[in-house]
Amino acid sequence: MKKKWGFLTICLLLTTMMLAACGQNNNNSGAGASTNTGSGNASTAPAESAGNTTGDSSGGKLILGTSADYPPFEFHIKGSDGNDQIVGIDIDIANEIAKDMGKELEIKDMQFSSLLNELSSGRVDLVISGLSPKPERAKQVDLSNIYYQAEQSIVVPESSQDKYATMESLEGKTIGVQTGSIQEDIGKGIKGAKLTSLAKISDIIMQLKSGRVDAAIIETPVAESYLKKVEGLAITSAKPTTEEDGYVIGVKKGNGDLMTKVNATLDRLKQAGKIDQFVTDANEIADQQSN
Numbered sequence: 001m002k003k004k005w006g007f008l009t010i011c012l013l014l015t016t017m018m019l020a021a022c023g024q025n026n027n028n029s030g031a032g033a034s035t036n037t038g039s040g041n042a043s044t045a046p047a048e049s050a051g052n053t054t055g056d057s058s059g060g061k062l063i064l065g066t067s068a069d070y071p072p073f074e075f076h077i078k079g080s081d082g083n084d085q086i087v088g089i090d091i092d093i094a095n096e097i098a099k100d101m102g103k104e105l106e107i108k109d110m111q112f113s114s115l116l117n118e119l120s121s122g123r124v125d126l127v128i129s130g131l132s133p134k135p136e137r138a139k140q141v142d143l144s145n146i147y148y149q150a151e152q153s154i155v156v157p158e159s160s161q162d163k164y165a166t167m168e169s170l171e172g173k174t175i176g177v178q179t180g181s182i183q184e185d186i187g188k189g190i191k192g193a194k195l196t197s198l199a200k201i202s203d204i205i206m207q208l209k210s211g212r213v214d215a216a217i218i219e220t221p222v223a224e225s226y227l228k229k230v231e232g233l234a235i236t237s238a239k240p241t242t243e244e245d246g247y248v249i250g251v252k253k254g255n256g257d258l259m260t261k262v263n264a265t266l267d268r269l270k271q272a273g274k275i276d277q278f279v280t281d282a283n284e285i286a287d288q289q290s291n
């Protein structure tokens with residue numbers, strides 16, 4: 001009986017996550033985007049306001065593109081006023097950048113795979129979304145200094161934790177990854193693996209729960225955050241490797257002025273130990289959200 005309720009709770013939780021994601025898509029202004037200001041009030045900004053606003057030293061909006069399925073970096077919570085709000089380490093950093101620039105932060109939640117196109121077309125000013133610095137991305141947009149170092153994990157149903165203890169054991173298996181992520185690249189490198197590429201990490205978690213994928217490749221801090229809430233899944237001792245573990249901030253190509261400001265804020269935060277503080281705070285908030 002207890003078990004059954006646990007399972008039902010997970011189903012409910014995942015359904016709520018899905019509904020929340022659908023709800024956002026209804027407000028779309030292209031590319032699966034929904035908008036949300038730092039204060040949690042949803043609003044739709046005219047596309048032209050992005051990019052044009054960032055040259056000034058103060059005033060106007062700074063528009064952040066992110067994929068808010070990624071606790072503790074960016075995720076949805078119910079704020080104290082009952083409204084949906086996007087919070088996390090990356091949002092804290094974005095708020096600091098906006099503050100240093102004298103601008104108001106506006107958040108656009110969109111699919112991870114569309115973030116860099118939105119950035120290069122000027123619909124968002126910057127992308128902070130646990131973004132790893134791969135060379136092809138550096139050709140499309142400019143990338144900041146690294147602000148966080150993540151690692152990769154293999155997540156499986158608890159019952160197959162020992163079965164998938166090495167990367168070789170994943171050969172020929174069905175593996176869930178986020179569309180457009182470096183985890184998708186890692187998956188492509190596993191011999192014979194069949195990849196299930198999905199828009200949201202929450203979708204991948206559901207596929208794992210229902211046994212439709214054998215394993216998933218997820219960044220460790222994010223995997224750990226999900227596993228605190230979802231029962232029956234585990235991280236194995238298999239260690240996916242990539243040279244692109246660091247997180248960086250993306251800015252439209254050639255926007256050197258904004259890049260200088262972004263790196264200056266990152267330096268300030270790193271020196272003051274603020275990023276570590278944001279990590280602690282965001283993990284605490286994410287944990288409080290669990291049932």
Ligand code: ARG
Pocket residue numbers: 066067068069070074112129130131132133178180181182183201219
């Ligand atoms: N670090 C990985 C990448 O850059 C995945 C990031 C996914 N981010 C997200 N907010 N869902 O490809």
